[in-house]
Amino acid sequence: MSGQDTLEEGYQNLLGLCDRLEAIADSLPRRIDTAGCREVAIRLPSTLLAVHRLEDEILFPAITAARCPDDGQRLIERLRDEHRHDGEAAAQVARTLNDLLHSRSPHSWEAIGYMLRAFFETVRRHVATERLLLAERI
Template sequence: MPMRFSGQQELGQAYRELLALCDRLETLADSIPRRIDMTSCRVIMTELPEKLRRVHALEETILFPAVEGRRGTDDRDALIARLRAEHDQDDRAAVELVRVLKAVLDNRASLSWDAIGYMLRGFFETVRRHVATERLILWRHA
């Protein structure tokens, strides 16, 4: 069983909150185009950037040092570089997603409903996969 380390509980809570937001994104995607929950759009627009930034900041202060401090781990620099690149990609995707949701709220979306649903699904599936991978890394490197 891996050891516990400082910040692990806080990171775990941040992951749970981000995954709950992914569940809301999935519910929203499932509702397109029949009945868009505008309140949910507003909540997601508000919470997504904040929750994603919090998770990334915690990962960089908790997960990355755990990986870097692990002796005998080949390719740890490449792993950290990959994780940083994923953070950048997630951040850019979140900005675009918020922009599209704002356009939906303002009734000026230029994308089709299919494209919006695909965008939502692509984002939450990527974030879920990212969290699962980083949890595995934590378990292996803690």
């Protein structure tokens, strides 16, 4: 399996978790999908981190090779900033899902739904952009 295939598999796993988050958000507050919350809370941070590492290994060198040094470096810095933000947001989403599982969330249903939606929409846009970069050969 090529590096790009491995990265695409990571994207598919991450987008699958986004789909689970969307289903959880859609079901609140009438029903809490405990199995879905547990699975996403466990898998989300590590899956996101694995994808970010693959991007460091596969996408970032391709950006460096295809663009002038300054432009490539600025793009990589922006993507790394997004990675940091997404990693922090994934940890917060995981904590919130765990709080839901233990009936101790300090947030309103609306706030939880908004948080989940903001996260999965951001991740979906991020993946779409990086797929476009790869498809266009950076």
